[in-house]
Amino acid sequence: MTSTTIAWRTVGSPVGRLLLASSPTGLVRVAFESESTDGWGTVLDALAETGATVTEDPTDATLAAAATQLDEYFAGTRRDFDLPLDRPDRTFRQHVQRYLGTIPYGRTTTYREVAEAVSNPKAVRAVGTACATNPLPVIVPCHRVLRTDGGLGGYLGGPDAKRFLLALESGH
Incomplete structure (x- = not known):
């Protein structure tokens, strides 16, 4: 089994800092700062538990697109998100x-x-x-x-x- 890489970055928003994470397939996680009392460690550890290599990468294209679209959403100029999402679970x-x-x-x-x-x-x-x-x-x-x-x-x-x-x- 090959390990995948999950890239992450944080962005500011009117609801606090958000952590964005993406796999090669698409956006896999958006986390509120309140979810992790240890500087994102809890969220990043949960991502790593999937077997992925988790690395900070503010240049990741999916994360950049997500950050832009979130800015537009919070500015009131975007109503729908157009991002690739990584949601493999079929439950x-x-x-x-x-x-x-x-x-x-x-x-x-x-x-x-x-x-x-x-x-x-x-x-x-x-x-x-x-x-x-x-x-x-x-x-x-x-x-x-x-x-x-x-x-x-x-x-x-x-x-x-x-x-x-x-x-x-x-x-x-």
């Missing part, structure tokens, strides 16, 4: 995460509605888990999924980041 969780990309900019849905849309209406909690473990937050818009009662629900970047993203997309 229910991945099925949900693929569906998340179909939720339009500025719109929200509920965990229950997502479960119904992926033909598993009883899997509301599993949908929540899929959103909570989304390796590509912001790019794959799990922030657009709310609790059935209209509450925010959880978010990997924290409730303030989720509120910010929803407000950005609603024009407020």
Whole structure:
């Protein structure tokens, strides 16, 4: 088995510093600074556990494109991301995460509605888990999924980041 290389870099954003990581296939991870209390070590270690060689590379083309598109998104000039994504997993969780990309900019849905849309209406909690473990937050818009009662629900970047993203997309 050949080892692949995962390149990474960090970027600033209105929701804090983000770590971006890509494989030769595409973007594999977007991480909020709050996910790692040890200067990105937790996130980088998890990437290395896949058997990949993880190296900082601010010149990686996929990472440069992701940084540009995130800047445009936060500036309000981009609604959809056009990036290659590395998502090899074919589990229910991945099925949900693929569906998340179909939720339009500025719109929200509920965990229950997502479960119904992926033909598993009883899997509301599993949908929540899929959103909570989304390796590509912001790019794959799990922030657009709310609790059935209209509450925010959880978010990997924290409730303030989720509120910010929803407000950005609603024009407020």
